[in-house]
Amino acid sequence: MNAAHATGEVSGHVESMLKEVGEILERVTDPEIPVLTIADLGILRDVRWNGGGIQVIITPTYSGCPAMQTIEQDVRAALNRNGYTDVEVKTQLAPPWTTDWMSAAGREKLLQYGIVPPAGSSAKQSLRVPVRGLTCPRCRSADTEEISRFGSTPCKALYRCNACLEPFDYFKCI
Numbered sequence: 151m152n153a154a155h156a157t158g159e160v161s162g163h164v165e166s167m168l169k170e171v172g173e174i175l176e177r178v179t180d181p182e183i184p185v186l187t188i189a190d191l192g193i194l195r196d197v198r199w200n201g202g203g204i205q206v207i208i209t210p211t212y213s214g215c216p217a218m219q220t221i222e223q224d225v226r227a228a229l230n231r232n233g234y235t236d237v238e239v240k241t242q243l244a245p246p247w248t249t250d251w252m253s254a255a256g257r258e259k260l261l262q263y264g265i266v267p268p269a270g271s272s273a274k275q276s277l278r279v280p281v282r283g284l285t286c287p288r289c290r291s292a293d294t295e296e297i298s299r300f301g302s303t304p305c306k307a308l309y310r311c312n313a314c315l316e317p318f319d320y321f322k323c324i
């Protein structure tokens with residue numbers, strides 16, 4: 151929170167600029183799950199005016215997530231394309247990301263994409279793998295089992311449905 155925010159003296163210009171920047175960034179998608187935006191995932195934390203340029207705060211879903219570098223580049227590129235050249239992207243690790251930050255719309259899009267969204271809340275540490283009785287995204291059977299703790303990326307585990315025999319990804323928290 152900068153001084154201008156604290157004193158409530160943010161000019162209308164800065165305010166409308168930050169609104170536009172927010173709208174641009176809400177369309178930046180996750181490099182690993184292209185149906186989700188970084189806003190859906192809760193990776194996009196804040197957009198601020200630092201007095202001379204735009205400061206974007208992002209939080210990785212887990213520390214060391216390899217996609218963060220790409221996300222940072224995508225954030226910069228999206229803003230540059232829209233004429234914002236003075237951009238600082240700051241990675242914030244505390245507080246750590248939790249599955250609670252994933253939007254309801256994001257969870258639904260994830261399921262439509264064939265990836266089961268996280269069950270429970272990582273903030274409350276109720277996420278345990280393997281998860282029993284995950285619902286198959288294709289046939290909705292709960293007769294499913296974990297095949298591999300790590301799926302196509304470290305934040306996904308591979309499950310199989312025993313009813314339709316199709317494998318599917320589960321978005322877990324590390």
Ligand SMILES: [Zn+2]
Binds near residue numbers: 286290311312314316
């Ligand atoms: Zn199934």
